[in-house]
Amino acid sequence: MMTGVGGLWMLAVVSNSGSGTTSQQKEFDMPVVGAATHQTLSGVSSHDVDALEDAIGLREASRESTGLDERTFALVKIATLIALDAPPASYAWQVGNAIAQGVTPEDILGVLRAVAPQVGGPKVVAAAPEIMVALGLDLDEEG
Structure with missing residues (x-):
């Protein structure tokens, strides 16, 4: 402790x-802790796009090396989060990126369905509410 x-x-x-x-x-x-370090960590923790790009800076280079278009790359990232049982903050960031690239909520649901046989039900069940929150949906609300 x-x-x-x-x-x-x-x-x-x-x-x-x-x-x-x-x-x-x-x-x-x-x-x-220096002011620049504090500012960068604060930006990353609050999902500031510029701070994340500065801190991580590998997203675009990584995407280009795959040969995938931005939309497909964003969907692959979400599939990876589901497979890894990623923390909530990861979903907020990646779902936001995906929406910015033209991905629809229906596309994200399609990814959830596509990976279910490979990752298993528990990971899909765990990911669904994280995706809902990232999309701004109320967990208690039924569509």
């Missing part, structure tokens, strides 16, 4: 062995 006050942080390590529980504590100073 890590706790901190100001720039001083303490890491507590607890181990449980046959001879009982032991605990060690170590203090360390957190590094000073």
Whole structure:
């Protein structure tokens, strides 16, 4: 467990062995984070397109190397998120990119259906609400 006050942080390590529980504590100073680093991390965490491109910067080069058009590339990215059981923030970013490339919600549903036999039901069920949220749909709302 890590706790901190100001720039001083303490890491507590607890181990449980046959001879009982032991605990060690170590203090360390957190590094000073530069303004540019802070700004980039803030931008990436809030899905700022420019910050993401600066931080990641590989999207366009990656797409060009595949030979896929932008729309197909966006659909492949969504299929990959489903297969990996990706975190919600990934869906928000990739679904937004896909919509910007002309992908429709129906296309995304088609991807979900297409990958289901390969990735399995649990991953499809887990991905569906993430896709709904990324599309701005209410999870409790029925279409």
